[in-house]
Amino acid sequence: MxxxxxxxxxxxxxxxxxxxxxxxxxxxxxxxxxxxxxxxxxxxxxxxxxxxxxxxxxxxxxxxxxxxxxxxxxxxxxxxxxxxxxxxxxxxxxxxxxxxxxxxxxxxxxxxxxxxxxxxxxxxxxxxxxxxxxxxxxxxxxxxxxxxxxxxxxxxxxxxxxxxxxxxxxxxxxxxxxxxxxxxxxxxxxINLNPLRDRIDPVPLRSELGIPSDAFVIGHVGRFVEQKNHVFLLEIAAEVAKHEPKMRLLLVGEGSLRPNIEQKVLQLGLSDHVIFAGVRPDVPQLMRGVMDVFLFPSLHEGLGLVLIEAQAAGLPCIFSNVVPEEADVIKPLVQRISLSQPVSEWVRVVLQQREMRSTITQSDALAQVETSPFxxxxxxxxxxxxxxxxxxxxxxxx
Structure with a gap:
Protein backbone atom coordinates (compact mmCIF):
# COMPACT_ATOMS: atom_id res chain seq x y z
CA MET A 1 0.00 0.00 0.00
CA ILE A 191 -11.23 -4.14 29.71
CA ASN A 192 -9.21 -7.32 29.49
CA LEU A 193 -11.39 -9.99 31.07
CA ASN A 194 -8.80 -12.79 31.18
CA PRO A 195 -7.48 -11.95 34.71
CA LEU A 196 -11.06 -12.16 35.95
CA ARG A 197 -11.34 -15.76 34.77
CA ASP A 198 -8.39 -17.11 36.76
CA ARG A 199 -8.89 -19.06 39.97
CA ILE A 200 -8.13 -16.91 43.01
CA ASP A 201 -6.92 -17.96 46.46
CA PRO A 202 -7.85 -15.06 48.77
CA VAL A 203 -5.77 -16.33 51.71
CA PRO A 204 -2.27 -15.39 50.43
CA LEU A 205 -3.57 -12.14 48.94
CA ARG A 206 -5.06 -11.00 52.23
CA SER A 207 -2.05 -12.26 54.15
CA GLU A 208 0.34 -10.24 51.98
CA LEU A 209 -1.61 -7.08 52.75
CA GLY A 210 -1.97 -7.84 56.46
CA ILE A 211 -5.72 -8.23 56.23
CA PRO A 212 -7.42 -10.83 58.49
CA SER A 213 -9.31 -13.55 56.66
CA ASP A 214 -12.58 -12.53 58.35
CA ALA A 215 -12.22 -8.77 57.77
CA PHE A 216 -14.87 -6.81 55.88
CA VAL A 217 -12.88 -5.07 53.14
CA ILE A 218 -13.98 -1.89 51.42
CA GLY A 219 -11.96 -1.39 48.25
CA HIS A 220 -11.08 1.69 46.24
CA VAL A 221 -8.82 2.11 43.21
CA GLY A 222 -7.83 5.60 42.13
CA ARG A 223 -5.15 8.26 42.06
CA PHE A 224 -4.74 10.39 45.15
CA VAL A 225 -6.18 13.55 43.61
CA GLU A 226 -9.07 15.79 44.61
CA GLN A 227 -11.39 14.26 42.00
CA LYS A 228 -11.42 10.87 43.77
CA ASN A 229 -12.68 12.39 47.05
CA HIS A 230 -10.48 10.37 49.43
CA VAL A 231 -11.27 12.56 52.45
CA PHE A 232 -14.96 11.70 52.18
CA LEU A 233 -13.97 8.07 51.66
CA LEU A 234 -12.11 8.13 55.00
CA GLU A 235 -15.05 9.78 56.76
CA ILE A 236 -17.28 6.93 55.60
CA ALA A 237 -14.69 4.34 56.67
CA ALA A 238 -14.38 5.92 60.14
CA GLU A 239 -18.11 5.56 60.72
CA VAL A 240 -18.23 2.02 59.31
CA ALA A 241 -15.42 1.03 61.69
CA LYS A 242 -17.60 2.04 64.67
CA HIS A 243 -20.18 -0.55 63.60
CA GLU A 244 -17.79 -3.12 62.13
CA PRO A 245 -14.44 -3.23 64.01
CA LYS A 246 -13.06 -5.78 61.53
CA MET A 247 -13.48 -3.34 58.65
CA ARG A 248 -10.45 -2.63 56.44
CA LEU A 249 -10.21 0.05 53.77
CA LEU A 250 -7.91 -0.97 50.91
CA LEU A 251 -6.65 1.99 48.89
CA VAL A 252 -4.92 1.13 45.61
CA GLY A 253 -3.08 3.93 43.81
CA GLU A 254 -0.61 6.77 44.17
CA GLY A 255 -0.76 10.50 43.71
CA SER A 256 0.22 13.93 44.98
CA LEU A 257 -2.35 13.96 47.80
CA ARG A 258 -1.31 10.66 49.37
CA PRO A 259 0.67 12.35 52.22
CA ASN A 260 -2.42 14.42 53.07
CA ILE A 261 -4.59 11.32 53.15
CA GLU A 262 -2.07 9.47 55.31
CA GLN A 263 -2.18 12.38 57.76
CA LYS A 264 -5.99 12.29 57.73
CA VAL A 265 -5.89 8.57 58.55
CA LEU A 266 -3.85 9.37 61.66
CA GLN A 267 -6.22 12.16 62.68
CA LEU A 268 -9.24 9.85 62.41
CA GLY A 269 -7.52 7.06 64.32
CA LEU A 270 -7.78 4.69 61.35
CA SER A 271 -4.17 3.49 61.18
CA ASP A 272 -5.21 -0.09 61.97
CA HIS A 273 -8.01 -0.02 59.43
CA VAL A 274 -6.52 1.54 56.28
CA ILE A 275 -4.08 -0.19 53.94
CA PHE A 276 -2.18 1.85 51.36
CA ALA A 277 -1.39 -0.73 48.68
CA GLY A 278 0.28 1.65 46.22
CA VAL A 279 0.21 0.98 42.50
CA ARG A 280 -0.57 -2.68 41.79
CA PRO A 281 -0.55 -4.73 38.58
CA ASP A 282 -3.04 -7.25 40.05
CA VAL A 283 -6.13 -5.09 40.60
CA PRO A 284 -8.56 -7.72 39.19
CA GLN A 285 -7.13 -10.32 41.58
CA LEU A 286 -7.49 -7.93 44.53
CA MET A 287 -11.08 -7.23 43.56
CA ARG A 288 -11.94 -10.90 43.48
CA GLY A 289 -9.83 -12.17 46.36
CA VAL A 290 -9.69 -9.32 48.86
CA MET A 291 -12.48 -6.75 48.43
CA ASP A 292 -16.04 -7.27 49.66
CA VAL A 293 -17.48 -4.02 48.36
CA PHE A 294 -16.22 -1.29 46.02
CA LEU A 295 -16.64 2.35 47.09
CA PHE A 296 -16.19 5.19 44.58
CA PRO A 297 -17.42 8.64 45.75
CA SER A 298 -15.78 10.66 42.96
CA LEU A 299 -16.53 14.36 42.52
CA HIS A 300 -16.60 13.91 38.73
CA GLU A 301 -15.82 11.15 36.22
CA GLY A 302 -15.74 10.57 32.49
CA LEU A 303 -16.81 6.99 33.07
CA GLY A 304 -14.77 5.23 35.77
CA LEU A 305 -13.08 2.25 34.12
CA VAL A 306 -12.38 0.55 37.48
CA LEU A 307 -16.13 0.41 38.08
CA ILE A 308 -16.51 -1.83 35.04
CA GLU A 309 -13.72 -4.05 36.36
CA ALA A 310 -15.32 -4.16 39.81
CA GLN A 311 -18.66 -5.21 38.35
CA ALA A 312 -16.99 -7.88 36.21
CA ALA A 313 -15.39 -9.14 39.44
CA GLY A 314 -18.87 -9.49 40.93
CA LEU A 315 -18.37 -6.75 43.55
CA PRO A 316 -21.24 -4.64 44.90
CA CYS A 317 -20.41 -1.10 43.76
CA ILE A 318 -21.44 2.02 45.67
CA PHE A 319 -20.64 5.25 43.86
CA SER A 320 -21.60 8.88 43.52
CA ASN A 321 -24.42 9.91 41.24
CA VAL A 322 -22.10 12.13 39.18
CA VAL A 323 -20.65 9.02 37.54
CA PRO A 324 -22.11 8.65 34.01
CA GLU A 325 -24.99 6.20 33.75
CA GLU A 326 -23.10 4.19 31.14
CA ALA A 327 -21.09 2.74 34.05
CA ASP A 328 -24.18 0.84 35.27
CA VAL A 329 -23.39 -2.35 33.39
CA ILE A 330 -24.75 -4.88 35.91
CA LYS A 331 -27.72 -3.26 37.63
CA PRO A 332 -28.01 -5.64 40.62
CA LEU A 333 -24.44 -4.73 41.66
CA VAL A 334 -24.84 -0.96 41.41
CA GLN A 335 -26.00 1.56 43.99
CA ARG A 336 -25.77 5.30 43.37
CA ILE A 337 -25.81 7.88 46.16
CA SER A 338 -25.86 11.65 45.85
CA LEU A 339 -22.81 13.46 47.17
CA SER A 340 -25.26 15.76 48.95
CA GLN A 341 -26.32 12.84 51.15
CA PRO A 342 -24.72 12.73 54.62
CA VAL A 343 -21.99 10.28 55.58
CA SER A 344 -24.57 8.30 57.55
CA GLU A 345 -26.47 7.37 54.38
CA TRP A 346 -23.30 6.12 52.69
CA VAL A 347 -22.46 4.12 55.83
CA ARG A 348 -25.94 2.59 55.91
CA VAL A 349 -25.61 1.35 52.34
CA VAL A 350 -22.09 0.01 52.91
CA LEU A 351 -23.15 -1.92 56.02
CA GLN A 352 -26.21 -3.18 54.21
CA GLN A 353 -23.89 -4.84 51.71
CA ARG A 354 -22.15 -6.58 54.61
CA GLU A 355 -25.33 -8.52 55.31
CA MET A 356 -26.75 -8.94 51.81
CA ARG A 357 -26.26 -11.93 49.61
CA SER A 358 -25.49 -11.05 46.01
CA THR A 359 -28.24 -11.86 43.53
CA ILE A 360 -25.68 -12.52 40.81
CA THR A 361 -22.63 -14.78 40.75
CA GLN A 362 -19.19 -13.60 39.66
CA SER A 363 -19.29 -15.88 36.63
CA ASP A 364 -22.66 -14.41 35.58
CA ALA A 365 -21.32 -10.88 36.10
CA LEU A 366 -18.29 -11.67 33.99
CA ALA A 367 -20.49 -13.12 31.25
CA GLN A 368 -22.58 -9.93 31.15
CA VAL A 369 -19.53 -7.71 30.75
CA GLU A 370 -18.15 -10.08 28.12
CA THR A 371 -21.18 -9.47 25.89
CA SER A 372 -21.20 -5.71 26.59
CA PRO A 373 -19.37 -2.92 24.69
CA PHE A 374 -16.82 -2.93 27.55
Whole structure:
Protein backbone atom coordinates (compact mmCIF):
# COMPACT_ATOMS: atom_id res chain seq x y z
CA MET A 1 0.00 0.00 0.00
CA UNK A 2 1.58 3.26 -1.17
CA UNK A 3 0.75 6.46 0.61
CA UNK A 4 1.62 10.01 -0.31
CA UNK A 5 2.19 11.93 2.92
CA UNK A 6 0.78 15.42 3.31
CA UNK A 7 3.67 16.28 5.64
CA UNK A 8 5.41 19.35 4.18
CA UNK A 9 8.84 17.81 4.79
CA UNK A 10 8.26 14.33 3.33
CA UNK A 11 7.10 13.80 -0.24
CA UNK A 12 6.44 10.08 -0.36
CA UNK A 13 6.84 7.03 1.86
CA UNK A 14 6.15 3.33 1.40
CA UNK A 15 4.83 1.34 4.35
CA UNK A 16 2.14 -1.14 5.24
CA UNK A 17 0.79 0.12 8.56
CA UNK A 18 -1.15 3.12 9.81
CA UNK A 19 1.04 5.05 12.26
CA UNK A 20 -0.65 6.56 15.32
CA UNK A 21 0.88 8.93 17.86
CA UNK A 22 -1.00 8.89 21.17
CA UNK A 23 -0.52 12.02 23.29
CA UNK A 24 -0.86 11.39 27.03
CA UNK A 25 0.59 12.88 30.21
CA UNK A 26 2.47 9.78 31.35
CA UNK A 27 2.06 6.04 30.91
CA UNK A 28 1.50 5.22 34.58
CA UNK A 29 -1.30 2.99 35.86
CA UNK A 30 -4.48 5.00 35.46
CA UNK A 31 -7.79 4.52 33.69
CA UNK A 32 -6.81 6.10 30.38
CA UNK A 33 -3.34 4.57 30.36
CA UNK A 34 -4.57 1.09 31.28
CA UNK A 35 -7.13 1.21 28.48
CA UNK A 36 -4.42 2.29 26.03
CA UNK A 37 -2.31 -0.66 27.15
CA UNK A 38 -5.24 -3.01 26.59
CA UNK A 39 -5.49 -1.54 23.08
CA UNK A 40 -1.75 -1.93 22.45
CA UNK A 41 -1.81 -5.58 23.54
CA UNK A 42 -4.78 -6.49 21.36
CA UNK A 43 -4.56 -4.28 18.26
CA UNK A 44 -3.42 -5.74 14.93
CA UNK A 45 0.18 -4.54 14.89
CA UNK A 46 0.62 -5.47 11.25
CA UNK A 47 -1.95 -2.80 10.40
CA UNK A 48 -1.50 -0.27 13.21
CA UNK A 49 1.71 1.05 14.77
CA UNK A 50 1.25 2.97 18.04
CA UNK A 51 3.77 5.33 19.66
CA UNK A 52 3.28 7.44 22.78
CA UNK A 53 4.18 11.10 23.22
CA UNK A 54 4.33 11.87 26.96
CA UNK A 55 4.83 15.02 29.02
CA UNK A 56 7.44 13.64 31.39
CA UNK A 57 10.90 12.09 31.45
CA UNK A 58 10.35 10.12 34.65
CA UNK A 59 10.10 6.33 34.25
CA UNK A 60 6.50 5.16 34.26
CA UNK A 61 4.83 1.82 34.96
CA UNK A 62 4.09 0.86 31.37
CA UNK A 63 7.23 2.21 29.65
CA UNK A 64 9.16 -1.07 29.50
CA UNK A 65 6.23 -3.05 28.12
CA UNK A 66 5.57 -0.39 25.51
CA UNK A 67 9.17 -0.48 24.30
CA UNK A 68 9.22 -4.28 24.37
CA UNK A 69 6.20 -4.29 22.06
CA UNK A 70 8.13 -2.25 19.49
CA UNK A 71 6.43 1.06 20.26
CA UNK A 72 8.19 4.25 21.37
CA UNK A 73 7.91 6.47 24.44
CA UNK A 74 8.73 10.01 23.29
CA UNK A 75 8.98 12.82 25.88
CA UNK A 76 7.70 16.26 24.85
CA UNK A 77 8.27 18.70 27.69
CA UNK A 78 7.31 22.21 28.85
CA UNK A 79 3.52 22.14 28.38
CA UNK A 80 3.33 25.41 30.35
CA UNK A 81 5.68 27.11 27.86
CA UNK A 82 3.67 26.92 24.67
CA UNK A 83 6.38 28.10 22.25
CA UNK A 84 8.93 25.68 23.68
CA UNK A 85 6.40 22.85 23.63
CA UNK A 86 5.56 23.66 20.01
CA UNK A 87 9.25 23.52 19.02
CA UNK A 88 9.63 20.17 20.80
CA UNK A 89 6.48 18.83 19.14
CA UNK A 90 7.69 19.83 15.67
CA UNK A 91 11.09 18.25 16.29
CA UNK A 92 9.47 15.00 17.44
CA UNK A 93 7.21 14.71 14.40
CA UNK A 94 10.14 15.37 12.07
CA UNK A 95 12.38 12.89 13.87
CA UNK A 96 9.91 10.07 14.54
CA UNK A 97 7.20 10.70 11.92
CA UNK A 98 5.46 10.75 9.66
CA UNK A 99 2.30 9.86 11.59
CA UNK A 100 -1.03 9.32 9.87
CA UNK A 101 -2.98 9.98 13.08
CA UNK A 102 -2.37 12.07 16.19
CA UNK A 103 -4.73 10.82 18.89
CA UNK A 104 -4.71 13.18 21.88
CA UNK A 105 -5.90 12.19 25.38
CA UNK A 106 -4.99 15.36 27.33
CA UNK A 107 -8.50 16.83 27.52
CA UNK A 108 -8.57 20.60 26.89
CA UNK A 109 -4.87 20.76 26.02
CA UNK A 110 -5.74 18.51 23.07
CA UNK A 111 -6.85 21.70 21.32
CA UNK A 112 -3.27 22.98 21.24
CA UNK A 113 -1.85 19.56 20.38
CA UNK A 114 -4.18 19.11 17.40
CA UNK A 115 -3.55 22.67 16.23
CA UNK A 116 0.17 21.90 16.08
CA UNK A 117 -0.42 18.53 14.43
CA UNK A 118 -2.66 20.01 11.74
CA UNK A 119 -0.15 22.80 11.05
CA UNK A 120 2.49 20.10 10.52
CA UNK A 121 0.29 18.37 7.97
CA UNK A 122 -1.05 15.44 9.99
CA UNK A 123 -4.13 14.31 8.12
CA UNK A 124 -6.16 12.82 10.99
CA UNK A 125 -6.35 14.58 14.36
CA UNK A 126 -8.41 12.95 17.12
CA UNK A 127 -9.45 14.55 20.42
CA UNK A 128 -10.44 12.00 23.07
CA UNK A 129 -12.48 13.09 26.08
CA UNK A 130 -12.00 10.86 29.12
CA UNK A 131 -13.50 13.09 31.79
CA UNK A 132 -16.35 15.43 32.66
CA UNK A 133 -14.81 18.45 34.37
CA UNK A 134 -17.80 20.75 33.88
CA UNK A 135 -18.34 21.23 37.64
CA UNK A 136 -14.71 22.29 38.08
CA UNK A 137 -14.86 24.58 35.04
CA UNK A 138 -17.92 26.35 36.46
CA UNK A 139 -15.90 27.47 39.48
CA UNK A 140 -12.77 28.39 37.48
CA UNK A 141 -11.20 31.85 37.49
CA UNK A 142 -11.76 34.11 34.48
CA UNK A 143 -8.33 33.42 32.95
CA UNK A 144 -8.90 29.66 33.23
CA UNK A 145 -12.29 30.02 31.57
CA UNK A 146 -10.60 31.96 28.77
CA UNK A 147 -8.13 29.09 28.29
CA UNK A 148 -10.98 26.55 28.22
CA UNK A 149 -12.94 28.57 25.66
CA UNK A 150 -9.90 28.86 23.39
CA UNK A 151 -8.87 25.20 23.58
CA UNK A 152 -12.44 24.00 22.94
CA UNK A 153 -12.55 26.31 19.90
CA UNK A 154 -9.30 24.78 18.65
CA UNK A 155 -10.68 21.27 19.15
CA UNK A 156 -13.79 22.17 17.17
CA UNK A 157 -11.66 23.67 14.39
CA UNK A 158 -8.76 21.21 14.14
CA UNK A 159 -10.18 17.82 15.17
CA UNK A 160 -10.99 15.43 12.36
CA UNK A 161 -12.80 13.30 14.92
CA UNK A 162 -13.73 13.47 18.60
CA UNK A 163 -14.26 10.48 20.86
CA UNK A 164 -15.91 10.45 24.27
CA UNK A 165 -15.95 7.61 26.80
CA UNK A 166 -19.50 8.62 27.80
CA UNK A 167 -22.18 11.15 26.89
CA UNK A 168 -21.08 13.43 29.75
CA UNK A 169 -17.45 13.28 28.64
CA UNK A 170 -18.39 14.06 25.04
CA UNK A 171 -20.57 17.02 26.07
CA UNK A 172 -17.78 18.40 28.25
CA UNK A 173 -15.25 18.69 25.43
CA UNK A 174 -17.42 18.97 22.29
CA UNK A 175 -20.42 20.95 23.57
CA UNK A 176 -23.92 20.11 24.72
CA UNK A 177 -25.09 19.75 21.10
CA UNK A 178 -22.25 17.37 20.24
CA UNK A 179 -24.63 14.81 18.73
CA UNK A 180 -25.48 17.21 15.91
CA UNK A 181 -21.90 17.02 14.57
CA UNK A 182 -21.02 13.66 12.91
CA UNK A 183 -17.37 14.09 13.93
CA UNK A 184 -18.19 13.48 17.59
CA UNK A 185 -18.99 9.95 18.75
CA UNK A 186 -18.87 7.60 21.73
CA UNK A 187 -16.21 4.91 22.13
CA UNK A 188 -16.62 2.86 25.30
CA UNK A 189 -13.56 1.61 27.14
CA UNK A 190 -12.86 -2.08 26.97
CA ILE A 191 -11.23 -4.14 29.71
CA ASN A 192 -9.21 -7.32 29.49
CA LEU A 193 -11.39 -9.99 31.07
CA ASN A 194 -8.80 -12.79 31.18
CA PRO A 195 -7.48 -11.95 34.71
CA LEU A 196 -11.06 -12.16 35.95
CA ARG A 197 -11.34 -15.76 34.77
CA ASP A 198 -8.39 -17.11 36.76
CA ARG A 199 -8.89 -19.06 39.97
CA ILE A 200 -8.13 -16.91 43.01
CA ASP A 201 -6.92 -17.96 46.46
CA PRO A 202 -7.85 -15.06 48.77
CA VAL A 203 -5.77 -16.33 51.71
CA PRO A 204 -2.27 -15.39 50.43
CA LEU A 205 -3.57 -12.14 48.94
CA ARG A 206 -5.06 -11.00 52.23
CA SER A 207 -2.05 -12.26 54.15
CA GLU A 208 0.34 -10.24 51.98
CA LEU A 209 -1.61 -7.08 52.75
CA GLY A 210 -1.97 -7.84 56.46
CA ILE A 211 -5.72 -8.23 56.23
CA PRO A 212 -7.42 -10.83 58.49
CA SER A 213 -9.31 -13.55 56.66
CA ASP A 214 -12.58 -12.53 58.35
CA ALA A 215 -12.22 -8.77 57.77
CA PHE A 216 -14.87 -6.81 55.88
CA VAL A 217 -12.88 -5.07 53.14
CA ILE A 218 -13.98 -1.89 51.42
CA GLY A 219 -11.96 -1.39 48.25
CA HIS A 220 -11.08 1.69 46.24
CA VAL A 221 -8.82 2.11 43.21
CA GLY A 222 -7.83 5.60 42.13
CA ARG A 223 -5.15 8.26 42.06
CA PHE A 224 -4.74 10.39 45.15
CA VAL A 225 -6.18 13.55 43.61
CA GLU A 226 -9.07 15.79 44.61
CA GLN A 227 -11.39 14.26 42.00
CA LYS A 228 -11.42 10.87 43.77
CA ASN A 229 -12.68 12.39 47.05
CA HIS A 230 -10.48 10.37 49.43
CA VAL A 231 -11.27 12.56 52.45
CA PHE A 232 -14.96 11.70 52.18
CA LEU A 233 -13.97 8.07 51.66
CA LEU A 234 -12.11 8.13 55.00
CA GLU A 235 -15.05 9.78 56.76
CA ILE A 236 -17.28 6.93 55.60
CA ALA A 237 -14.69 4.34 56.67
CA ALA A 238 -14.38 5.92 60.14
CA GLU A 239 -18.11 5.56 60.72
CA VAL A 240 -18.23 2.02 59.31
CA ALA A 241 -15.42 1.03 61.69
CA LYS A 242 -17.60 2.04 64.67
CA HIS A 243 -20.18 -0.55 63.60
CA GLU A 244 -17.79 -3.12 62.13
CA PRO A 245 -14.44 -3.23 64.01
CA LYS A 246 -13.06 -5.78 61.53
CA MET A 247 -13.48 -3.34 58.65
CA ARG A 248 -10.45 -2.63 56.44
CA LEU A 249 -10.21 0.05 53.77
CA LEU A 250 -7.91 -0.97 50.91
CA LEU A 251 -6.65 1.99 48.89
CA VAL A 252 -4.92 1.13 45.61
CA GLY A 253 -3.08 3.93 43.81
CA GLU A 254 -0.61 6.77 44.17
CA GLY A 255 -0.76 10.50 43.71
CA SER A 256 0.22 13.93 44.98
CA LEU A 257 -2.35 13.96 47.80
CA ARG A 258 -1.31 10.66 49.37
CA PRO A 259 0.67 12.35 52.22
CA ASN A 260 -2.42 14.42 53.07
CA ILE A 261 -4.59 11.32 53.15
CA GLU A 262 -2.07 9.47 55.31
CA GLN A 263 -2.18 12.38 57.76
CA LYS A 264 -5.99 12.29 57.73
CA VAL A 265 -5.89 8.57 58.55
CA LEU A 266 -3.85 9.37 61.66
CA GLN A 267 -6.22 12.16 62.68
CA LEU A 268 -9.24 9.85 62.41
CA GLY A 269 -7.52 7.06 64.32
CA LEU A 270 -7.78 4.69 61.35
CA SER A 271 -4.17 3.49 61.18
CA ASP A 272 -5.21 -0.09 61.97
CA HIS A 273 -8.01 -0.02 59.43
CA VAL A 274 -6.52 1.54 56.28
CA ILE A 275 -4.08 -0.19 53.94
CA PHE A 276 -2.18 1.85 51.36
CA ALA A 277 -1.39 -0.73 48.68
CA GLY A 278 0.28 1.65 46.22
CA VAL A 279 0.21 0.98 42.50
CA ARG A 280 -0.57 -2.68 41.79
CA PRO A 281 -0.55 -4.73 38.58
CA ASP A 282 -3.04 -7.25 40.05
CA VAL A 283 -6.13 -5.09 40.60
CA PRO A 284 -8.56 -7.72 39.19
CA GLN A 285 -7.13 -10.32 41.58
CA LEU A 286 -7.49 -7.93 44.53
CA MET A 287 -11.08 -7.23 43.56
CA ARG A 288 -11.94 -10.90 43.48
CA GLY A 289 -9.83 -12.17 46.36
CA VAL A 290 -9.69 -9.32 48.86
CA MET A 291 -12.48 -6.75 48.43
CA ASP A 292 -16.04 -7.27 49.66
CA VAL A 293 -17.48 -4.02 48.36
CA PHE A 294 -16.22 -1.29 46.02
CA LEU A 295 -16.64 2.35 47.09
CA PHE A 296 -16.19 5.19 44.58
CA PRO A 297 -17.42 8.64 45.75
CA SER A 298 -15.78 10.66 42.96
CA LEU A 299 -16.53 14.36 42.52
CA HIS A 300 -16.60 13.91 38.73
CA GLU A 301 -15.82 11.15 36.22
CA GLY A 302 -15.74 10.57 32.49
CA LEU A 303 -16.81 6.99 33.07
CA GLY A 304 -14.77 5.23 35.77
CA LEU A 305 -13.08 2.25 34.12
CA VAL A 306 -12.38 0.55 37.48
CA LEU A 307 -16.13 0.41 38.08
CA ILE A 308 -16.51 -1.83 35.04
CA GLU A 309 -13.72 -4.05 36.36
CA ALA A 310 -15.32 -4.16 39.81
CA GLN A 311 -18.66 -5.21 38.35
CA ALA A 312 -16.99 -7.88 36.21
CA ALA A 313 -15.39 -9.14 39.44
CA GLY A 314 -18.87 -9.49 40.93
CA LEU A 315 -18.37 -6.75 43.55
CA PRO A 316 -21.24 -4.64 44.90
CA CYS A 317 -20.41 -1.10 43.76
CA ILE A 318 -21.44 2.02 45.67
CA PHE A 319 -20.64 5.25 43.86
CA SER A 320 -21.60 8.88 43.52
CA ASN A 321 -24.42 9.91 41.24
CA VAL A 322 -22.10 12.13 39.18
CA VAL A 323 -20.65 9.02 37.54
CA PRO A 324 -22.11 8.65 34.01
CA GLU A 325 -24.99 6.20 33.75
CA GLU A 326 -23.10 4.19 31.14
CA ALA A 327 -21.09 2.74 34.05
CA ASP A 328 -24.18 0.84 35.27
CA VAL A 329 -23.39 -2.35 33.39
CA ILE A 330 -24.75 -4.88 35.91
CA LYS A 331 -27.72 -3.26 37.63
CA PRO A 332 -28.01 -5.64 40.62
CA LEU A 333 -24.44 -4.73 41.66
CA VAL A 334 -24.84 -0.96 41.41
CA GLN A 335 -26.00 1.56 43.99
CA ARG A 336 -25.77 5.30 43.37
CA ILE A 337 -25.81 7.88 46.16
CA SER A 338 -25.86 11.65 45.85
CA LEU A 339 -22.81 13.46 47.17
CA SER A 340 -25.26 15.76 48.95
CA GLN A 341 -26.32 12.84 51.15
CA PRO A 342 -24.72 12.73 54.62
CA VAL A 343 -21.99 10.28 55.58
CA SER A 344 -24.57 8.30 57.55
CA GLU A 345 -26.47 7.37 54.38
CA TRP A 346 -23.30 6.12 52.69
CA VAL A 347 -22.46 4.12 55.83
CA ARG A 348 -25.94 2.59 55.91
CA VAL A 349 -25.61 1.35 52.34
CA VAL A 350 -22.09 0.01 52.91
CA LEU A 351 -23.15 -1.92 56.02
CA GLN A 352 -26.21 -3.18 54.21
CA GLN A 353 -23.89 -4.84 51.71
CA ARG A 354 -22.15 -6.58 54.61
CA GLU A 355 -25.33 -8.52 55.31
CA MET A 356 -26.75 -8.94 51.81
CA ARG A 357 -26.26 -11.93 49.61
CA SER A 358 -25.49 -11.05 46.01
CA THR A 359 -28.24 -11.86 43.53
CA ILE A 360 -25.68 -12.52 40.81
CA THR A 361 -22.63 -14.78 40.75
CA GLN A 362 -19.19 -13.60 39.66
CA SER A 363 -19.29 -15.88 36.63
CA ASP A 364 -22.66 -14.41 35.58
CA ALA A 365 -21.32 -10.88 36.10
CA LEU A 366 -18.29 -11.67 33.99
CA ALA A 367 -20.49 -13.12 31.25
CA GLN A 368 -22.58 -9.93 31.15
CA VAL A 369 -19.53 -7.71 30.75
CA GLU A 370 -18.15 -10.08 28.12
CA THR A 371 -21.18 -9.47 25.89
CA SER A 372 -21.20 -5.71 26.59
CA PRO A 373 -19.37 -2.92 24.69
CA PHE A 374 -16.82 -2.93 27.55
CA UNK A 375 -15.10 -6.12 26.43
CA UNK A 376 -11.64 -5.19 25.12
CA UNK A 377 -12.17 -7.30 22.02
CA UNK A 378 -15.17 -5.15 21.08
CA UNK A 379 -13.39 -1.91 21.98
CA UNK A 380 -10.33 -2.77 19.86
CA UNK A 381 -12.43 -3.69 16.82
CA UNK A 382 -14.33 -0.42 17.08
CA UNK A 383 -11.14 1.62 17.36
CA UNK A 384 -9.50 -0.24 14.47
CA UNK A 385 -12.60 0.47 12.39
CA UNK A 386 -12.48 4.16 13.34
CA UNK A 387 -8.80 4.45 12.40
CA UNK A 388 -9.28 2.60 9.13
CA UNK A 389 -12.35 4.58 8.09
CA UNK A 390 -10.65 7.91 8.85
CA UNK A 391 -7.53 6.79 7.01
CA UNK A 392 -9.51 5.65 3.98
CA UNK A 393 -11.27 9.02 3.75
CA UNK A 394 -8.01 10.94 3.70
CA UNK A 395 -6.75 12.29 0.41
CA UNK A 396 -3.34 10.77 1.21
CA UNK A 397 -4.60 7.52 -0.31
CA UNK A 398 -3.47 7.27 -3.90
Missing amino acids: TKVSNYPYINQIDRNSIRILHVVGAMDRGGIETWLMHILRHIDRDRFQMDFLVHTTKPCAYDDEIRASGSKIIPCLHISKLWTYAANFRRILKEYGPYDIVHSHVHHFSGYVLRLAKQLGVGICIAHSHNDTSAVEYRAAWYRRGYLTLTKRWISHYASLGLGCSNKAAANLFGLDWQSDPRWQILFYG NIETSVKQLESIYQSQFTREDIVV
